[in-house]
Amino acid sequence: MGAGDLETVTRVMARVRANVGHVIEGKGEVVETALTVLLAEGHLLIEDVPGVGKTMLAKALARSVDGTVKRIQFTPDLLPSDVTGVSVFDPDTRRFDFHPGGVFANVVVGDEINRASPKTQSALLECMEERQVTVDGTTMALESPFLVIATQNPIEMEGTYALPEAQRDRFMCRVAMGYPVPAAELAMLGSHAAANPLDDLEPVTDAGEIRKLIGIVAQVHVADPVGRYAVALATATRTSPDLVLGASPRATLHLVRAAKARAALAGRTYVLPDDIHALAVPVLAHRLMPGVEAALAGRTPQAVLADVLARVPVPDPA
Incomplete structure:
Protein backbone atom coordinates (compact mmCIF):
# COMPACT_ATOMS: atom_id res chain seq x y z
CA MET A 1 0.00 0.00 0.00
CA ALA A 218 -7.49 -3.99 4.90
CA GLN A 219 -3.75 -3.41 4.41
CA VAL A 220 -3.46 -0.76 7.16
CA HIS A 221 -0.94 -1.97 9.75
CA VAL A 222 -1.93 -2.76 13.36
CA ALA A 223 1.08 -3.00 15.69
CA ASP A 224 1.07 -5.62 18.44
CA PRO A 225 0.74 -3.07 21.31
CA VAL A 226 -2.32 -1.55 19.60
CA GLY A 227 -3.89 -4.98 19.12
CA ARG A 228 -3.22 -5.83 22.76
CA TYR A 229 -4.88 -2.54 23.78
CA ALA A 230 -8.06 -3.49 21.89
CA VAL A 231 -8.08 -6.92 23.54
CA ALA A 232 -7.46 -5.36 26.98
CA LEU A 233 -10.50 -3.08 26.57
CA ALA A 234 -12.72 -5.99 25.57
CA THR A 235 -11.41 -8.13 28.45
CA ALA A 236 -12.04 -5.33 30.94
CA THR A 237 -15.72 -5.19 29.92
CA ARG A 238 -16.05 -8.96 30.47
CA THR A 239 -14.67 -8.72 34.00
CA SER A 240 -16.46 -5.52 35.03
CA PRO A 241 -18.76 -6.07 38.04
CA ASP A 242 -21.22 -3.58 36.52
CA LEU A 243 -21.82 -5.69 33.40
CA VAL A 244 -23.44 -9.08 32.93
CA LEU A 245 -22.52 -9.12 29.24
CA GLY A 246 -19.20 -7.79 27.99
CA ALA A 247 -17.76 -7.30 24.52
CA SER A 248 -17.54 -10.40 22.33
CA PRO A 249 -14.50 -11.44 20.27
CA ARG A 250 -16.48 -10.21 17.27
CA ALA A 251 -16.61 -6.81 18.95
CA THR A 252 -12.80 -6.78 19.29
CA LEU A 253 -12.44 -7.65 15.61
CA HIS A 254 -14.89 -4.91 14.65
CA LEU A 255 -13.01 -2.42 16.81
CA VAL A 256 -9.72 -3.12 15.06
CA ARG A 257 -11.27 -3.11 11.59
CA ALA A 258 -12.99 0.21 12.27
CA ALA A 259 -9.71 1.64 13.61
CA LYS A 260 -7.97 0.66 10.36
CA ALA A 261 -10.63 2.53 8.39
CA ARG A 262 -10.29 5.57 10.63
CA ALA A 263 -6.52 5.55 10.13
CA ALA A 264 -6.91 5.35 6.34
CA LEU A 265 -9.38 8.24 6.37
CA ALA A 266 -6.73 10.24 8.24
CA GLY A 267 -4.12 9.35 5.59
CA ARG A 268 -2.13 6.94 7.77
CA THR A 269 -0.84 3.45 6.94
CA TYR A 270 -0.93 2.43 10.62
CA VAL A 271 -3.40 2.44 13.50
CA LEU A 272 -2.81 4.57 16.60
CA PRO A 273 -4.11 3.83 20.10
CA ASP A 274 -6.15 7.02 19.67
CA ASP A 275 -8.09 5.32 16.87
CA ILE A 276 -9.05 2.47 19.19
CA HIS A 277 -9.91 4.89 22.01
CA ALA A 278 -12.05 7.14 19.79
CA LEU A 279 -14.09 4.24 18.41
CA ALA A 280 -14.53 2.27 21.64
CA VAL A 281 -17.91 3.79 22.54
CA PRO A 282 -19.65 3.57 19.13
CA VAL A 283 -18.28 0.04 18.56
CA LEU A 284 -18.63 -1.50 22.03
CA ALA A 285 -21.34 0.31 24.04
CA HIS A 286 -24.40 -1.16 22.29
CA ARG A 287 -23.12 -4.71 22.92
CA LEU A 288 -22.82 -4.32 26.70
CA MET A 289 -25.53 -5.20 29.21
CA PRO A 290 -25.46 -3.66 32.70
CA GLY A 291 -26.19 -5.74 35.77
CA VAL A 292 -29.26 -5.22 37.94
CA GLU A 293 -27.49 -3.07 40.52
CA ALA A 294 -25.82 -0.92 37.89
CA ALA A 295 -29.11 -0.47 36.04
CA LEU A 296 -30.92 0.53 39.25
CA ALA A 297 -28.15 3.01 39.98
CA GLY A 298 -28.60 4.54 36.52
CA ARG A 299 -25.23 3.31 35.25
CA THR A 300 -25.47 3.16 31.46
CA PRO A 301 -23.15 1.00 29.34
CA GLN A 302 -21.56 4.23 28.08
CA ALA A 303 -20.73 5.27 31.65
CA VAL A 304 -19.26 1.87 32.48
CA LEU A 305 -17.23 1.94 29.27
CA ALA A 306 -15.92 5.41 30.13
CA ASP A 307 -14.58 3.97 33.40
CA VAL A 308 -12.95 1.10 31.49
CA LEU A 309 -11.30 3.52 29.06
CA ALA A 310 -9.95 5.54 31.97
CA ARG A 311 -8.65 2.45 33.76
CA VAL A 312 -6.97 0.50 30.94
CA PRO A 313 -3.51 1.96 30.22
CA VAL A 314 -3.00 3.37 26.74
CA PRO A 315 0.15 2.00 25.04
CA ASP A 316 2.92 4.33 23.89
CA PRO A 317 2.39 4.92 20.14
CA ALA A 318 6.16 4.81 19.66
Whole structure:
Protein backbone atom coordinates (compact mmCIF):
# COMPACT_ATOMS: atom_id res chain seq x y z
CA MET A 1 0.00 0.00 0.00
CA GLY A 2 1.49 3.31 -1.08
CA ALA A 3 0.77 6.98 -0.58
CA GLY A 4 -1.26 7.00 -3.79
CA ASP A 5 -3.64 4.40 -2.40
CA LEU A 6 -4.29 6.42 0.74
CA GLU A 7 -4.75 9.54 -1.37
CA THR A 8 -7.45 7.68 -3.29
CA VAL A 9 -9.22 6.76 -0.06
CA THR A 10 -9.20 10.30 1.31
CA ARG A 11 -10.18 11.84 -2.07
CA VAL A 12 -13.16 9.56 -2.70
CA MET A 13 -14.39 9.72 0.88
CA ALA A 14 -14.12 13.51 0.83
CA ARG A 15 -16.55 13.50 -2.11
CA VAL A 16 -18.96 11.21 -0.25
CA ARG A 17 -18.64 13.29 2.93
CA ALA A 18 -19.43 16.51 1.05
CA ASN A 19 -22.34 14.86 -0.76
CA VAL A 20 -23.94 13.66 2.47
CA GLY A 21 -23.25 17.09 3.99
CA HIS A 22 -25.65 18.63 1.47
CA VAL A 23 -28.47 16.76 3.23
CA ILE A 24 -27.29 16.34 6.85
CA GLU A 25 -26.42 19.64 8.50
CA GLY A 26 -23.90 19.90 11.35
CA LYS A 27 -23.41 16.17 11.98
CA GLY A 28 -19.83 15.71 10.80
CA GLU A 29 -18.89 13.21 13.52
CA VAL A 30 -21.87 10.96 12.76
CA VAL A 31 -21.14 11.08 9.02
CA GLU A 32 -17.48 10.26 9.69
CA THR A 33 -18.50 7.18 11.67
CA ALA A 34 -20.78 6.09 8.82
CA LEU A 35 -17.90 6.36 6.33
CA THR A 36 -15.67 4.38 8.70
CA VAL A 37 -18.22 1.56 8.84
CA LEU A 38 -18.54 1.55 5.05
CA LEU A 39 -14.78 1.14 4.56
CA ALA A 40 -14.49 -1.45 7.35
CA GLU A 41 -17.19 -3.69 5.79
CA GLY A 42 -19.40 -3.33 8.83
CA HIS A 43 -23.02 -2.41 9.43
CA LEU A 44 -24.39 0.74 11.04
CA LEU A 45 -27.17 1.16 13.60
CA ILE A 46 -28.57 4.68 13.93
CA GLU A 47 -30.64 5.14 17.09
CA ASP A 48 -32.51 8.22 18.22
CA VAL A 49 -35.93 9.77 18.66
CA PRO A 50 -38.14 10.39 15.61
CA GLY A 51 -37.51 13.32 13.34
CA VAL A 52 -33.78 13.93 13.80
CA GLY A 53 -32.65 12.66 10.39
CA LYS A 54 -31.85 8.95 10.91
CA THR A 55 -33.46 7.78 7.67
CA MET A 56 -32.23 10.87 5.85
CA LEU A 57 -28.61 10.02 6.72
CA ALA A 58 -29.07 6.40 5.65
CA LYS A 59 -30.62 7.41 2.31
CA ALA A 60 -28.01 10.10 1.65
CA LEU A 61 -25.14 7.66 2.15
CA ALA A 62 -26.88 5.03 0.02
CA ARG A 63 -27.50 7.47 -2.84
CA SER A 64 -23.89 8.66 -2.76
CA VAL A 65 -22.74 5.20 -3.90
CA ASP A 66 -23.77 4.19 -7.42
CA GLY A 67 -24.74 0.64 -6.54
CA THR A 68 -27.92 -1.26 -5.85
CA VAL A 69 -29.95 0.18 -2.99
CA LYS A 70 -33.05 -1.28 -1.34
CA ARG A 71 -35.13 -0.02 1.54
CA ILE A 72 -36.98 -2.29 3.94
CA GLN A 73 -39.65 -0.69 6.08
CA PHE A 74 -39.78 -2.85 9.20
CA THR A 75 -43.34 -3.27 10.51
CA PRO A 76 -44.97 -5.78 12.88
CA ASP A 77 -46.45 -7.74 9.94
CA LEU A 78 -43.17 -7.97 7.97
CA LEU A 79 -42.19 -11.59 7.30
CA PRO A 80 -38.67 -13.10 7.21
CA SER A 81 -39.28 -14.02 3.56
CA ASP A 82 -39.82 -10.31 2.79
CA VAL A 83 -36.24 -9.76 3.94
CA THR A 84 -34.40 -12.77 2.49
CA GLY A 85 -36.63 -13.80 -0.42
CA VAL A 86 -38.95 -16.66 -1.22
CA SER A 87 -39.27 -19.50 -3.76
CA VAL A 88 -42.53 -19.32 -5.73
CA PHE A 89 -43.90 -22.14 -7.87
CA ASP A 90 -44.37 -21.22 -11.53
CA PRO A 91 -47.14 -23.38 -13.05
CA ASP A 92 -45.95 -22.64 -16.60
CA THR A 93 -42.42 -23.96 -16.12
CA ARG A 94 -43.47 -26.31 -13.28
CA ARG A 95 -40.55 -25.30 -11.14
CA PHE A 96 -39.80 -22.99 -8.23
CA ASP A 97 -38.38 -19.56 -9.04
CA PHE A 98 -36.53 -17.57 -6.38
CA HIS A 99 -37.74 -14.02 -5.81
CA PRO A 100 -34.96 -12.06 -4.04
CA GLY A 101 -35.80 -10.16 -0.87
CA GLY A 102 -34.71 -6.74 0.25
CA VAL A 103 -31.22 -7.80 1.37
CA PHE A 104 -30.04 -8.41 -2.20
CA ALA A 105 -28.41 -5.00 -2.67
CA ASN A 106 -25.13 -3.22 -2.03
CA VAL A 107 -26.74 -0.90 0.49
CA VAL A 108 -29.78 -2.01 2.49
CA VAL A 109 -31.64 0.68 4.43
CA GLY A 110 -33.60 -0.95 7.25
CA ASP A 111 -36.00 1.67 8.53
CA GLU A 112 -37.18 1.33 12.16
CA ILE A 113 -35.76 -2.17 12.52
CA ASN A 114 -37.08 -2.57 16.06
CA ARG A 115 -40.73 -2.30 14.95
CA ALA A 116 -40.56 -5.79 13.38
CA SER A 117 -40.98 -8.99 15.38
CA PRO A 118 -37.86 -10.75 16.73
CA LYS A 119 -38.45 -13.56 14.22
CA THR A 120 -38.16 -11.11 11.32
CA GLN A 121 -35.21 -9.32 12.89
CA SER A 122 -33.35 -12.64 13.10
CA ALA A 123 -33.65 -13.07 9.32
CA LEU A 124 -30.78 -10.58 9.06
CA LEU A 125 -28.35 -12.56 11.23
CA GLU A 126 -26.86 -14.77 8.51
CA CYS A 127 -26.95 -11.96 5.94
CA MET A 128 -25.01 -9.51 8.08
CA GLU A 129 -22.35 -11.86 9.40
CA GLU A 130 -21.74 -14.32 6.56
CA ARG A 131 -22.90 -12.11 3.67
CA GLN A 132 -25.06 -14.87 2.28
CA VAL A 133 -28.69 -15.99 2.31
CA THR A 134 -29.97 -19.55 2.71
CA VAL A 135 -33.50 -20.21 1.44
CA ASP A 136 -34.98 -23.70 1.02
CA GLY A 137 -31.56 -25.28 1.51
CA THR A 138 -29.89 -23.16 -1.18
CA THR A 139 -27.19 -20.68 -0.19
CA MET A 140 -26.67 -17.53 -2.27
CA ALA A 141 -23.82 -15.05 -1.78
CA LEU A 142 -24.55 -11.35 -1.41
CA GLU A 143 -22.71 -8.93 -3.65
CA SER A 144 -19.83 -6.87 -2.24
CA PRO A 145 -19.90 -4.24 -0.87
CA PHE A 146 -22.80 -5.13 1.40
CA LEU A 147 -23.80 -2.55 3.99
CA VAL A 148 -26.86 -2.59 6.24
CA ILE A 149 -27.82 0.81 7.64
CA ALA A 150 -30.60 0.30 10.17
CA THR A 151 -32.48 2.96 12.09
CA GLN A 152 -34.38 2.46 15.31
CA ASN A 153 -36.28 4.51 17.85
CA PRO A 154 -35.41 4.12 21.54
CA ILE A 155 -36.75 0.83 22.85
CA GLU A 156 -38.92 2.54 25.47
CA MET A 157 -41.16 3.88 22.71
CA GLU A 158 -44.55 2.30 22.04
CA GLY A 159 -44.72 -0.50 19.50
CA THR A 160 -41.03 -1.41 19.49
CA TYR A 161 -39.13 -4.64 20.20
CA ALA A 162 -35.66 -4.50 21.71
CA LEU A 163 -33.04 -5.95 19.38
CA PRO A 164 -31.68 -9.24 20.80
CA GLU A 165 -28.03 -9.36 21.87
CA ALA A 166 -27.03 -11.48 18.85
CA GLN A 167 -28.55 -8.91 16.49
CA ARG A 168 -26.88 -5.93 18.17
CA ASP A 169 -23.53 -7.72 18.02
CA ARG A 170 -23.77 -7.83 14.21
CA PHE A 171 -23.69 -4.04 13.98
CA MET A 172 -20.16 -2.65 13.93
CA CYS A 173 -21.19 0.76 15.26
CA ARG A 174 -24.16 2.44 16.84
CA VAL A 175 -24.51 6.20 16.61
CA ALA A 176 -27.10 8.68 17.85
CA MET A 177 -28.01 11.62 15.64
CA GLY A 178 -28.91 14.04 18.42
CA TYR A 179 -30.73 17.32 17.90
CA PRO A 180 -29.04 19.82 15.56
CA VAL A 181 -27.50 23.00 16.89
CA PRO A 182 -29.70 26.07 16.30
CA ALA A 183 -27.57 27.34 13.39
CA ALA A 184 -27.80 24.00 11.57
CA GLU A 185 -31.54 23.77 12.23
CA LEU A 186 -32.02 27.28 10.87
CA ALA A 187 -30.05 26.39 7.73
CA MET A 188 -32.21 23.27 7.36
CA LEU A 189 -35.35 25.43 7.30
CA GLY A 190 -34.04 27.18 4.22
CA SER A 191 -32.65 24.15 2.37
CA HIS A 192 -35.30 21.55 3.24
CA ALA A 193 -38.50 23.63 3.27
CA ALA A 194 -38.78 24.25 -0.47
CA ALA A 195 -37.73 20.79 -1.71
CA ASN A 196 -36.29 17.51 -0.54
CA PRO A 197 -32.47 17.75 -0.89
CA LEU A 198 -32.30 14.00 -1.52
CA ASP A 199 -34.00 14.55 -4.89
CA ASP A 200 -30.93 16.34 -6.25
CA LEU A 201 -28.33 14.02 -4.72
CA GLU A 202 -26.19 12.26 -7.33
CA PRO A 203 -23.76 9.35 -6.81
CA VAL A 204 -20.13 10.38 -6.37
CA THR A 205 -18.60 6.88 -6.40
CA ASP A 206 -19.63 3.35 -7.33
CA ALA A 207 -19.59 -0.14 -5.86
CA GLY A 208 -16.43 -1.12 -7.75
CA GLU A 209 -14.47 1.82 -6.34
CA ILE A 210 -15.74 1.09 -2.82
CA ARG A 211 -14.50 -2.51 -3.17
CA LYS A 212 -11.08 -1.15 -4.12
CA LEU A 213 -11.02 1.18 -1.10
CA ILE A 214 -12.03 -1.68 1.22
CA GLY A 215 -9.03 -3.64 -0.07
CA ILE A 216 -6.72 -0.70 0.66
CA VAL A 217 -8.08 -0.29 4.20
CA ALA A 218 -7.49 -3.99 4.90
CA GLN A 219 -3.75 -3.41 4.41
CA VAL A 220 -3.46 -0.76 7.16
CA HIS A 221 -0.94 -1.97 9.75
CA VAL A 222 -1.93 -2.76 13.36
CA ALA A 223 1.08 -3.00 15.69
CA ASP A 224 1.07 -5.62 18.44
CA PRO A 225 0.74 -3.07 21.31
CA VAL A 226 -2.32 -1.55 19.60
CA GLY A 227 -3.89 -4.98 19.12
CA ARG A 228 -3.22 -5.83 22.76
CA TYR A 229 -4.88 -2.54 23.78
CA ALA A 230 -8.06 -3.49 21.89
CA VAL A 231 -8.08 -6.92 23.54
CA ALA A 232 -7.46 -5.36 26.98
CA LEU A 233 -10.50 -3.08 26.57
CA ALA A 234 -12.72 -5.99 25.57
CA THR A 235 -11.41 -8.13 28.45
CA ALA A 236 -12.04 -5.33 30.94
CA THR A 237 -15.72 -5.19 29.92
CA ARG A 238 -16.05 -8.96 30.47
CA THR A 239 -14.67 -8.72 34.00
CA SER A 240 -16.46 -5.52 35.03
CA PRO A 241 -18.76 -6.07 38.04
CA ASP A 242 -21.22 -3.58 36.52
CA LEU A 243 -21.82 -5.69 33.40
CA VAL A 244 -23.44 -9.08 32.93
CA LEU A 245 -22.52 -9.12 29.24
CA GLY A 246 -19.20 -7.79 27.99
CA ALA A 247 -17.76 -7.30 24.52
CA SER A 248 -17.54 -10.40 22.33
CA PRO A 249 -14.50 -11.44 20.27
CA ARG A 250 -16.48 -10.21 17.27
CA ALA A 251 -16.61 -6.81 18.95
CA THR A 252 -12.80 -6.78 19.29
CA LEU A 253 -12.44 -7.65 15.61
CA HIS A 254 -14.89 -4.91 14.65
CA LEU A 255 -13.01 -2.42 16.81
CA VAL A 256 -9.72 -3.12 15.06
CA ARG A 257 -11.27 -3.11 11.59
CA ALA A 258 -12.99 0.21 12.27
CA ALA A 259 -9.71 1.64 13.61
CA LYS A 260 -7.97 0.66 10.36
CA ALA A 261 -10.63 2.53 8.39
CA ARG A 262 -10.29 5.57 10.63
CA ALA A 263 -6.52 5.55 10.13
CA ALA A 264 -6.91 5.35 6.34
CA LEU A 265 -9.38 8.24 6.37
CA ALA A 266 -6.73 10.24 8.24
CA GLY A 267 -4.12 9.35 5.59
CA ARG A 268 -2.13 6.94 7.77
CA THR A 269 -0.84 3.45 6.94
CA TYR A 270 -0.93 2.43 10.62
CA VAL A 271 -3.40 2.44 13.50
CA LEU A 272 -2.81 4.57 16.60
CA PRO A 273 -4.11 3.83 20.10
CA ASP A 274 -6.15 7.02 19.67
CA ASP A 275 -8.09 5.32 16.87
CA ILE A 276 -9.05 2.47 19.19
CA HIS A 277 -9.91 4.89 22.01
CA ALA A 278 -12.05 7.14 19.79
CA LEU A 279 -14.09 4.24 18.41
CA ALA A 280 -14.53 2.27 21.64
CA VAL A 281 -17.91 3.79 22.54
CA PRO A 282 -19.65 3.57 19.13
CA VAL A 283 -18.28 0.04 18.56
CA LEU A 284 -18.63 -1.50 22.03
CA ALA A 285 -21.34 0.31 24.04
CA HIS A 286 -24.40 -1.16 22.29
CA ARG A 287 -23.12 -4.71 22.92
CA LEU A 288 -22.82 -4.32 26.70
CA MET A 289 -25.53 -5.20 29.21
CA PRO A 290 -25.46 -3.66 32.70
CA GLY A 291 -26.19 -5.74 35.77
CA VAL A 292 -29.26 -5.22 37.94
CA GLU A 293 -27.49 -3.07 40.52
CA ALA A 294 -25.82 -0.92 37.89
CA ALA A 295 -29.11 -0.47 36.04
CA LEU A 296 -30.92 0.53 39.25
CA ALA A 297 -28.15 3.01 39.98
CA GLY A 298 -28.60 4.54 36.52
CA ARG A 299 -25.23 3.31 35.25
CA THR A 300 -25.47 3.16 31.46
CA PRO A 301 -23.15 1.00 29.34
CA GLN A 302 -21.56 4.23 28.08
CA ALA A 303 -20.73 5.27 31.65
CA VAL A 304 -19.26 1.87 32.48
CA LEU A 305 -17.23 1.94 29.27
CA ALA A 306 -15.92 5.41 30.13
CA ASP A 307 -14.58 3.97 33.40
CA VAL A 308 -12.95 1.10 31.49
CA LEU A 309 -11.30 3.52 29.06
CA ALA A 310 -9.95 5.54 31.97
CA ARG A 311 -8.65 2.45 33.76
CA VAL A 312 -6.97 0.50 30.94
CA PRO A 313 -3.51 1.96 30.22
CA VAL A 314 -3.00 3.37 26.74
CA PRO A 315 0.15 2.00 25.04
CA ASP A 316 2.92 4.33 23.89
CA PRO A 317 2.39 4.92 20.14
CA ALA A 318 6.16 4.81 19.66
